[in-house]
Amino acid sequence: MVDTQERPASGDMAAPATSTAIAVNGGEAVAYALRQIEPEVVAAYPITPQTLIIEKFAEYCADGLVRTEYINVESEHAALSACVGASAAGARAITATAGPGLALMFEMLGVASGMRLPIVMHLCTRALSAPLNILGDHSDAMAMRETGWVMLSGSSPQEAYDLALVAQTIAEHPDVMLPCANLVDGFMVTHAVERVDVLPDDVVREFVGEYEPETSLLAEGSTATYGALDFRDYYFEHRRQQEAALYRSQPVVEEALKRFGEISGRSHKIIEPYMMDDAEVVLVLMGSAEGQVHAAVDAARDAGLKAGALRIRLLRPFPTEAVAEALSGARVIGVLDRAIGFGSVDNPLLSDVKSALWDQSARPLTKGFVYGLGGRVVTLGQFNQAFDELRTVLETGETPGDPTYLGLREDGEVPA
Amino acid sequence: MVTTTPVTLPAEIRWHGRGGQGVVTASRLLATAALEGGYYPQSLPDFGAERSGAPVAAYTRIDDRPPTMRGPVDNPGLVLVLDPSLIGNVDVLEGMAPGSAVVVNSIRSPEDEQERLVRDDIVICTVDATAIALELIGRPLPNTPMLGALLQVFPMVSLDTMVEAVRKQLSDIFPEGVVDGNVAALNRGYESARSTGQGVV
Numbered sequence: 001m002v003d004t005q006e007r008p009a010s011g012d013m014a015a016p017a018t019s020t021a022i023a024v025n026g027g028e029a030v031a032y033a034l035r036q037i038e039p040e041v042v043a044a045y046p047i048t049p050q051t052l053i054i055e056k057f058a059e060y061c062a063d064g065l066v067r068t069e070y071i072n073v074e075s076e077h078a079a080l081s082a083c084v085g086a087s088a089a090g091a092r093a094i095t096a097t098a099g100p101g102l103a104l105m106f107e108m109l110g111v112a113s114g115m116r117l118p119i120v121m122h123l124c125t126r127a128l129s130a131p132l133n134i135l136g137d138h139s140d141a142m143a144m145r146e147t148g149w150v151m152l153s154g155s156s157p158q159e160a161y162d163l164a165l166v167a168q169t170i171a172e173h174p175d176v177m178l179p180c181a182n183l184v185d186g187f188m189v190t191h192a193v194e195r196v197d198v199l200p201d202d203v204v205r206e207f208v209g210e211y212e213p214e215t216s217l218l219a220e221g222s223t224a225t226y227g228a229l230d231f232r233d234y235y236f237e238h239r240r241q242q243e244a245a246l247y248r249s250q251p252v253v254e255e256a257l258k259r260f261g262e263i264s265g266r267s268h269k270i271i272e273p274y275m276m277d278d279a280e281v282v283l284v285l286m287g288s289a290e291g292q293v294h295a296a297v298d299a300a301r302d303a304g305l306k307a308g309a310l311r312i313r314l315l316r317p318f319p320t321e322a323v324a325e326a327l328s329g330a331r332v333i334g335v336l337d338r339a340i341g342f343g344s345v346d347n348p349l350l351s352d353v354k355s356a357l358w359d360q361s362a363r364p365l366t367k368g369f370v371y372g373l374g375g376r377v378v379t380l381g382q383f384n385q386a387f388d389e390l391r392t393v394l395e396t397g398e399t400p401g402d403p404t405y406l407g408l409r410e411d412g413e414v415p416a
Numbered sequence: 417m418v419t420t421t422p423v424t425l426p427a428e429i430r431w432h433g434r435g436g437q438g439v440v441t442a443s444r445l446l447a448t449a450a451l452e453g454g455y456y457p458q459s460l461p462d463f464g465a466e467r468s469g470a471p472v473a474a475y476t477r478i479d480d481r482p483p484t485m486r487g488p489v490d491n492p493g494l495v496l497v498l499d500p501s502l503i504g505n506v507d508v509l510e511g512m513a514p515g516s517a518v519v520v521n522s523i524r525s526p527e528d529e530q531e532r533l534v535r536d537d538i539v540i541c542t543v544d545a546t547a548i549a550l551e552l553i554g555r556p557l558p559n560t561p562m563l564g565a566l567l568q569v570f571p572m573v574s575l576d577t578m579v580e581a582v583r584k585q586l587s588d589i590f591p592e593g594v595v596d597g598n599v600a601a602l603n604r605g606y607e608s609a610r611s612t613g614q615g616v617v
Contacts, residue, residue, distance in 0.1 A: 023444070023451040023459075135463060156482070188486040193444050193459035195451050195482070291484030375463070378487055 016265035019197035026157035026189035027052025029196045030096070030122050030182070033164035034068075035060045036204040040091035043071040043082035047101040048134045049186040050124040054096055076101040080108035080119070087117035088226045090216030092172075095119065098186060099126030102140045106147075112179040113148030114242060115226050118171035118211070119179040121149070122164060125287070126186040127374040135375020136186030138287065138338040141315070142348040144181065148242055150249050151316040153183040155290045157194045160184045162266060165199075168208045169256045176249040177213075178242075183315070185288035187375065199264060207263055246317050253314055270314035271322050275301065279308025281390045282327060284353050285336040286312045289371070289378045293336070296383030305391055312349070320356040327357065332365045332394045334386050337403070338372045347403060365393050368403035382406035418539050418613035421493070421515030423572055426479035428489040432508045433498030436468040438559030442496070443474035445563055449573045449581035450478045458483040471506050478572055494570050497521060498545070498558045503532060512538055517569040519609070521545035521558045526612040539613035541569050543605050552601040553594070560598040564605030569613075575606055 024032065030053045034042065042061075044054045061070045069086075073079045076097050083093040097105060102123060112119050125141050127133040141151065150170055152163045163182045171180035184190055199207075215224045230238060254270060261267030272290075275297050276282065283293055293309045300307035310326055312319075327333055335354075337347035346354060350368040357363055369386050372378045385406060393399045409415070429446070433439035440461040447457035455478045462473040475489040491511040495518040502508060509518060514537035520529050522542040530540045543565035545558030553560070560582060567575055582602055586595045 021451060023448040023457060025459075156486075158482070187463055188460075191461055191463070192486055193447050193457070195456045288486050291486055294484060380485075 017199050017203040017263050019199055019264070021195050021197050023193055024157065024196050025052060025191050025193045026160040026184050027124070027191070028056050029157045029161040029198075030164050030184060031056035031060065032196075032198055033161050033204070034094060035066055036199075036201050037092070037094070037165070037168055037208050038066045039068055039094045041069045041071065041083065041086035041093040042095065043073050043079045043086070043093065044095050044097065045073055045076045045079045045101060047076070047098050049126060049136070049190040050096045050098040050101065050122070052190055053122055053124070076104040077108060080105040080112060080121075083119045084108060084112050084115065084117055087112070087119050088115060088216065089218045090213050092168075092211040093117075093119050094121070096122040096124065098124040099128055099134075099140045102144060103128060109144060109147040109149065109179075111227065114238070116177040116242065116245070117179060118177055120164075120167045120171055121179065121181045122160075122184055123181050124184050124186045124190045133374040136188055137373045137375065138348075139340070139373075141181075141183050142339040142341065145316055145348065148178065148246060149316060150176070150178055150180040150246065150253065151183060151314070152180065152253070153286050153313055153315055154189065155185070155288045155311065157189055157192055158196050158266070159268065160189055161196050161198065162260060162264065162268060165204060165208060166253075166256045166260050166268075169259075170249060170253050172211050172213075173249070173252045173256075174214065176245055176252050178245055178249060183287070188288040188378075197264075203263055207260065250314070250317050250319060268313060270319045271326055272311035272313055273326055274309040274311070276308040276310060276326060276329075278306055279329065280306040280331045281334075281387065281394055282308045282310055282330045282332070283334045283336055283383065283386060283390075284310045284312065284327075284349065286315060286349060287338065289336065289338070289383075292378055292380045293383050295380045296387055299380075299384055300387040300391075305387060307387055318352050318356065323353060323356045324360055327353075327364065328360065330364050332367070332390045332399075333357070334367045334369055334390045336369050336371055336386070338370075340370060340373070350403075365397070365399045367393055367399050369406055370403050370408075371406040376407050379407065418515070418537065420517045420539050420569055420613065421513075423493060423570070426477045426483060426485075427494070427570075427572055428492050429476040429478075429494045429496070429570075430489045430492040431474040431476070431496045431498065432502050432506055433472055433558075434468075434502070435470045435472050437498045438557050439472050439474050439498055442498070442559035442563055443476045445559075445578075445582055445585055446476050446566075446573070447478075448585055449578045450476075452581050453573050453577050455480060455572070456482050458486070460486065462488060471502055492516065494519070494566065496562055496566060498562055509533060509535060509538070514538065517541060517613075519543065519562060519566050519569065521562060523547070526610050530612055539569055539611055541565060541609050541611035543609040545605060548601050548604045548608065552604060553597040560601045561605030564602040564607075565609035567606050568609045568611055575603075578602065
């Protein structure tokens with residue numbers, strides 16, 4: 001059949017595809033994306049709050065809606081190991097986990113990135129034990145930062161779906177060939193049922209394409225070796241290549257997000273500014289607290305403070321220049337960490353943001369905040385307090401070195 | 417007679433019940449119906465260590481734009497209490513402004529329930545949801561009769577849209593008889609709810 005439809009001229013934005021609005025939670029939204037991607041292999045071990053993804057996907061498998069080999073492994077270490085094997089063999093492989101599950105995967109995180117395998121992981125962010133806690137924070141994601149994965153973070157079920165598709169194309173891009181994680185905030189996104197606009201299956205399949213690796217263990221005539229012994233001779237060079245590939249991924253991420261914007265009408269960027277044009281006092285964050293932070297920006301502006309917010313969507317590779325550029329007009333910057341970097345100079349996100357700002361000619365004052373650990377309820381009042389403290393920093397020109405713990409109970413105070 | 421304040425967006429709703437009564441499902445069904453009605457909904461369960469019979473909560477937000485706030489509802493315009501034994505143990509009316517509404521699964525009249533709740537500035541609606549569920553579903557699951565009853569004080573979703581949403585969602589999980597029973601319970605909840613005031617658009 002001849003397609004007579006006129007193609008948009010190169011560079012023109014194609015009309016967004018017709019979406020369908022469904023009411024699903026973030027976990028189901030990711031599962032929906034997995035059904036559309038239909039990878040050759042999914043290997044996962046159930047763990048709260050990731051179970052919503054894999055239960056739904058297992059249902060798709062059982063109903064015959066996908067031909068994926070679904071491997072219900074005995075542990076998370078095995079889950080990622082199975083993905084490593086499948087990916088090295090040339091298959092598209094996906095996993096999903098959370099908190100302690102990620103911790104159990106740790107050895108294989110570096111194996112996946114070091115072997116340059118484009119595995120995608122949907123990480124439903126969860127607190128780490130002990131004390132035992134199933135609820136959401138970013139302790140797991142922050143522990144993963146230096147394992148060589150591309151890391152994307154969303155703030156809503158819609159974004160969980162969108163980034164699940166985008167992550168696939170980033171990981172498998174020939175310039176990248178690295179594993180990619182889609183961070184989905186535990187409970188606040190995984191379990192929130194919201195309207196999610198899903199793209200037609202054929203549009204998604206065209207967007208993610210077929211996965212055709214340049215080489216693989218099972219490719220005909222392949223002479224490739226995976227996971228070889230590598231001592232004084234080439235280990236250093238391979239690590240350097242791996243690092244270069246991770247930095248090379250940033251333009252690929254930007255291009256993938258742009259291409260996704262063209263088919264969906266939703267144009268995500270590597271950073272998400274809010275009221276930043278003239279902002280002097282800025283809160284930087286990652287993840288699902290965005291609504292409360294934006295409301296606090298609005299309240300601070302009503303009170304005469306030139307407030308703004310910046311959300312980090314690409315955590316690794318950290319978009320140093322973009323963050324520095326976005327914050328170039330700010331005088332006081334507060335950074336919200338939903339994890340503690342035990343014993344570090346600063347908590348993880350503050351550490352990244354401060355490093356990004358160090359080489360700037362005019363360095364702003366910074367202040368750290370910790371919030372929402374172990375699912376502690378995140379409120380507008382906490383970020384109003386943060387802006388109050390940043391206002392004091394602006395007025396006095398002095399910033400205390402210690403972070404402020406938002407929503408932390410004083411000694412002896414009883415839970416509500 | 418108290419009249420509810422007109423709904424301002426986002427509408428914020430809080431559900432109280434006990435594990436196993438279908439609180440999370442009810443919140444989700446309302447969100448699904450709101451989507452069918454053209455809104456952007458959000459349904460968020462409150463999590464702890466879920467056990468059958470333990471107090472649980474869920475939150476529904478309904479807006480004309482994508483929701484941004486993710487967390488508990490502190491100042492609900494509508495509260496649903498699926499288990500009257502929670503009253504006195506859980507502060508089910510916490511954060512409710514005058515002119516808001518509460519629907520209680522109760523054998524009592526709304527006036528009697530008002531005496532127990534000690535609030536005369538909110539609309540109180542009662543429905544014997546457990547009896548309806550036992551008769552029409554065969555199990556003491558009060559959630560679908562409550563979904564019908566809430567329509568008496570919360571006019572953002574029409575009965576038709578609610579019926580449609582419940583039918584569609586439950587058909588994915590349950591056989592036709594169970595779905596029909598739930599739809600009948602929803603309708604009966606709508607018809608038999610009694611209130612100290614009225615909901616306005």
